[in-house]
Amino acid sequence: MQKRVASANGITLSQKTxxxxxxxTKQVTAASNPINAVDANAVVxxxxxxxxxxxxxxxTNDGTITGVTVGSATITATSRAFTAEVAVTxxx
Numbered sequence: 001m002q003k004r005v006a007s008a009n010g011i012t013l014s015q016k017t018x019x020x021x022x023x024x025t026k027q028v029t030a031a032s033n034p035i036n037a038v039d040a041n042a043v044v045x046x047x048x049x050x051x052x053x054x055x056x057x058x059x060t061n062d063g064t065i066t067g068v069t070v071g072s073a074t075i076t077a078t079s080r081a082f083t084a085e086v087a088v089t090x091x092x
Contacts, residue, residue: 003036006037007037007038008032008040010032011077012033016085017086017087018075018087019088019089020088022068024067028063033082043079043080047063047077048079050078051073053074054068055068055069055071056068056073056088057073067088070091070092072089
């Protein structure tokens with residue numbers, strides 16, 4: 001069992017870039033940084049996701065990205081003051 005450490009100082013995502021096809025989905029997951037922070041569960045459960053261009057890629061609050069049309073978009077995960085991003089490329 002890992003020892004709990006200080007409060008989280010950020011969030012990280014399961015990947016920094018993603019390439020998906022139009023109509024396909026891919027899920028990214030968020031984790032607190034450090035992963036064994038005392039408030040890790042609260043940080044992860046407070047995470048919300050948004051897309052810089054919903055015409056290219058949409059994202060649900062569980063981190064599931066859907067390719068809408070060919071192009072590029074940035075998916076941003078936000079929890080409290082912390083943010084992390086995934087650069088998404090949608091292909092045919």
